[in-house]
Amino acid sequence: LLHLKRRSADDEIIVSQSVITTLFRRFVGRQPNYPVQSNSVTVDQLQRYNDRSKGVSLFDHTERPQPLLGKGLQHHRHYFQAVTALEWLCDFTSVVGREEAAEMAAQFVRFGLITLVSDKR
Numbered sequence: 001l002l003h004l005k006r007r008s009a010d011d012e013i014i015v016s017q018s019v020i021t022t023l024f025r026r027f028v029g030r031q032p033n034y035p036v037q038s039n040s041v042t043v044d045q046l047q048r049y050n051d052r053s054k055g056v057s058l059f060d061h062t063e064r065p066q067p068l069l070g071k072g073l074q075h076h077r078h079y080f081q082a083v084t085a086l087e088w089l090c091d092f093t094s095v096v097g098r099e100e101a102a103e104m105a106a107q108f109v110r111f112g113l114i115t116l117v118s119d120k121r
Helices: 017-028 045-053 082-092 097-110
Strands: 059-063 074-079
Touching (some): 082 097
Antiparallel strands (some): 059 074
16 A cells, blocks of 8 residues: 555645656556466456556557548557546555546546546447
8 A cells, every 4th residue: 555645734635756767666666567468267366456456457459541631540659547546546555535646547637647548438
């Protein structure tokens, strides 16, 4: 668990570039954390937790070409879903709730550590 310091006056997380960088390094892990491809149908809960503790789970994603919009084939590496990021922040840091986790993810964007790839629903 990564403990994030808070201001005593209003209990808000103290945000600085060094705090966000430290949090991001834990978030991404030492190396890209791609899910282990296994033939086993059941994955042990402890193994799943251990894999997640190494950093947020990543995927590669290829978007279809959209010629009418002038977009060709796009390949995104080290992609993760926003919900997965929020769950990871809630489970492995001292953030309280998804709203606070979303604030930390917004800081990742603010400092240029991540970018939004697609907002399709």
